[in-house]
Amino acid sequence: YIGGTDERALHHLVAEILDNSMDEAVAGHANRIEVELNADYSMTIRDNGRGIPVDPHPKFPGKSALEVILCTLHAGGKFSGKA
Known part of the structure; x- marks a missing residue:
């Protein structure tokens, strides 16, 4: 935000x-x-x-990590602990 x-x-x-x-x-x-x-x-x-991950997001079935990161408040690329 x-x-x-x-x-x-x-x-x-x-x-x-x-x-x-x-x-x-x-x-x-x-x-x-x-x-x-x-x-x-x-x-x-x-x-x-x-880059921004595009794999399915583990907490949002049916959405890619890219969609969640760019469209969900307080979502970020560090949700998986990989960054």
Whole structure:
């Protein structure tokens, strides 16, 4: 949950994405993180980590982990203990 659409919310979103990339690196699943400020003031963050899991979510039958992570409040990629 980002909490809004203002500048503060945008900074929160960038911090969350960067934090996910750093978690992958600290866990030994990534060794590269790229942060780019684009000409249109958008931002691109890339890493060579594992990505968002797409397997079925163990607590939500019939839904992929990807759907749960992106569409359910307080859901995250650490539900399986693998991240």
